[in-house]
Amino acid sequence: MSARYAPVGWNVSKIVYDLVLLGLIALYVGLFLWIAPMLQRVTAPLDPWSIRMAAYGTCAFLLLTLILCIGPLARLDRRFMPLLYNRRHFGVLTCAVALTHAAYAFDWYFMYSPTDPYVALLSGNTSFGQVQGFPFEVFGIAALLVLTLLAATSHDFWLGFLTPPVWKALHMSLYGAYAAIVLHVAFGALQAARNPLLALTVLAGLTTVTTLHLLAARRQRAADGARALPSNDPAWLIVGPVDAIEEDRGIVVPIAGAESVAIFRHAGRLSAVTNLCAHQNGPLGEGRVIDGCITCPWHGFQYRFEDGQAPAPFTEKLALYRLRIENGQILLDPRPQPPGSAIEPTHVDRARMP
Amino acid sequence: MKRDVFFVGWSPRSALPMIWFLGAMLLVLAGASAGLALALGSAVNDPGGGDFTGDKVVIGVMVTAPYPVIVTDPSPAFPAGHTVLLSGGGKRGVQDQAAPLAGQRVRATGAGVKRGEIDMLLVDTLAAEPGNAPVPAERDLGVWRLSGEICDGKCVLGVMRPGDGPTHKACANVCLTGGVPPVFVATSPVQGTRYMLMGDAKGGRLPDALRDGTGVIRRYDGSVRTLGDVLVFRADVAAAVGR
Incomplete structure (x- = not known):
């Protein structure tokens, strides 16, 4: 697609x-x-x-x-x-x-x-x-x-x-x-x-x-997630608990003064992308992860969960965001990374380990 | 909570979990479409009884003011002294053809239109006819204050159904600009008729200034006269425009 x-x-x-x-x-x-x-x-x-x-x-x-x-x-x-x-x-x-x-x-x-x-x-x-x-x-x-x-x-x-x-x-x-x-x-x-x-x-x-x-x-x-809160580290925002996101689903995180971010959960990992689909700016966060791809609810445009890129032969790329997990809470760096940047999805279980 | 469904357009199978819902929605939409079509399509304003009356031959004397009409000789189609308004094809009058024949006996052919007692001929041919042509005397019926709508005579007499009202206003103005005779449709009858040929206070053509009044009900002052068996409402333009 x-x-x-x-x-x-x-x-x-x-x-x-x-x-x-x-x-x-x-x-x-x-x-x-x-x-x-x-x-x-x-x-x-x-x-x-x-x-x-x-x-x-x-x-x-x-x-x-x-x-x-x-x-x-x-x-x-x-x-x-x-x-x-x-x-x-x-x-x-x-x-x-x-x-x-x-x-x-x-x-x-x-x-x-x-x-x-x-x-x-x-x-x-x-x-x-x-x-x-x-x-x-x-x-x-x-x-x-x-x-x-x-x-x-x-x-x-x-x-x-x-x-x-x-x-x-x-x-x-x-x-x-x-x-x-x-x-x-x-x-x-x-x-x-x-x-x-x-x-x-x-x-x-x-x-x-x-x-x-x-x-x-x-x-x-x-339905929108609560606005992200500041954390002790000024570069990161607290989004909320990991368990708030269901498997193969996403949440939309409004960011003050910037585009909302969609955070998806798939196969024990989290990935954050812009909430705007590259096709018609549809609300990606309301989509699903299907076949390992974040899928837009409007027209089914897909992006790989791992890197936000449309599967070959297609070329669209989403801006990704850095995530980390501390004490069961998701932390988001609200600065979008250039589309195509490689950001490893965050492992939920590994992060939970003491 | 609704069933967890997620439709992906390029994967029609994703619609299967909601197939009953989609079927029901289709039935509702089809029912609503049918119901609304029948309801809106039947709830229309009655456009009145004006209609075409077939091909006609009209013989009589040509009067050109305020608009061209023929006051007929007696014939199988029309009684003596009956007034037939004249219009051309499309949204055009016949002033140019009628002017040289003013006061003469003429013969016109074309398609007839009739509403109530008013006849109009959509002129196909118009020519002088041998014989005497006494110009009919006008009778002054006094000054009247009338409420009603200025229409173009061609549409309101039955060429268009409906040929009046606000939605027809622009068309009426285009017709009047083209020279089609205006017909004033009064809200109450005068001398038994609601349909009158209309002109200005001096018996000339309706001025452009009155075109704001087409398509809507307004009140006008003016004199009413007879022309043959038709009434002519000579509206006081200055008073109407200033109102």
């Missing part, structure tokens, strides 16, 4: 994930377009463009809501981890659905006029000084630009090119896109809606996303 640039590194999990996602989108859009109109109580049916706009628009909102729920859900219950694995494909599909919505809206509302359609899009409604009739299109355009940017840079090439911290920061703008979509709906469809269902759906989505993030943050704070 490592970064090798191919259009898509397909495997069974990704194929199943994408098929399920496409199936759910097809189910939603199909029922919205072809079955729901039969249930409408209207004098005359809505025009097909308006129905398509509503179908793809609501679908994009619901998909984005789901995407934003995946991260906290996976933190709250590891059985949601499979949803996280292929989240980038989820994002790209969501962008495609949003673009479909935008294409129908653009075609229906801004084409076929003496005004250039792009000029019409930007000048059709300029009532920025009023709440009712506010140009809600600007929020949709902003969200679409962000979604398109994120979809275009979702590939591992961009991850490597931009570096994981920049890439991750860029992709956090998804929250901004979600806020823009909520505003797009609030100033647009909700202003026109005479039925409260859409408002309730948007409110439920927003509440769910917010609540899950708060719960996950609380859980994370509780």
Whole structure:
């Protein structure tokens, strides 16, 4: 597992994930377009463009809501981890659905006029000084630009090119896109809606996303190891008892003013690495040791327990940290060693010997 | 405490311990997708009864202010004195074609659109027609204060369903900029109708300044006149803009 640039590194999990996602989108859009109109109580049916706009628009909102729920859900219950694995494909599909919505809206509302359609899009409604009739299109355009940017840079090439911290920061703008979509709906469809269902759906989505993030943050704070304490030796911090770490598991040690450190236990030894996976800066400390390798919970990237290096032929390296054990307590030198430095894992049993 | 599971994407077997959970989640997602699609897809605003009425031939006298209309001769399709609003293809008016024919008897063909008592023709051909063309007299119905929405006549009469409301505001403005006749949809009927052709206080085209008012319900003062069997609401633009 490592970064090798191919259009898509397909495997069974990704194929199943994408098929399920496409199936759910097809189910939603199909029922919205072809079955729901039969249930409408209207004098005359809505025009097909308006129905398509509503179908793809609501679908994009619901998909984005789901995407934003995946991260906290996976933190709250590891059985949601499979949803996280292929989240980038989820994002790209969501962008495609949003673009479909935008294409129908653009075609229906801004084409076929003496005004250039792009000029019409930007000048059709300029009532920025009023709440009712506010140009809600600007929020949709902003969200679409962000979604398109994120979809275009979702590939591992961009991850490597931009570096994981920049890439991750860029992709956090998804929250901004979600806020823009909520505003797009609030100033647009909700202003026109005479039925409260859409408002309730948007409110439920927003509440769910917010609540899950708060719960996950609380859980994370509780799960993180206590902040390391100073020891008699100023170069070392006291992490806690050795027995606090289960076999083949890790703990996350927050360090004041620096990146957190992940300490793993495997085969009677301890090894400390940066908590940031070299792939997407995923939380390594929440991973496992599998086949002698520290394995990231997000995408399964692996690093040898002994030296923090990805197994050949891959080349990623993690920064390691020095550890020692005194009186059953783990002591950590919080200064990261250069990636690839050889630091022998600390033997738990040997250290316990008087 | 949840079962100790750890999914690794490249190892599908790692999903086996949670296969029942994933199956249940899939069922929940499918059920929610279906339920939401049916609920959101059916809970729509009623767009009203406007619709296309097929190909039409309209013969009558051309009036071009505030917007081009034909006040019809009697025919199997229309009674005498019926007013048919004119629009072009797409989001365009027919001012350029209509102007040389002002006050003349004309023959127009195209697709008809109708909502309530108001007819519109989406003009395909427009030409002078032999014969007399008495310009219909207007009747002043006095000054009114009306609440309602400024719409573009083409969309609100049935070309788009829905063709009104805030989500349609930009489209309405693009249509009006293109010359499509504006229709004022009053919240309460005037002389039995809620749909009126709209112009400024002097009987000219609706000024751009009023386009903040499209797509939303607002109150306007102005005079109401008849033009054939259609009402024309001449809004006091200065008062409306300052409001």
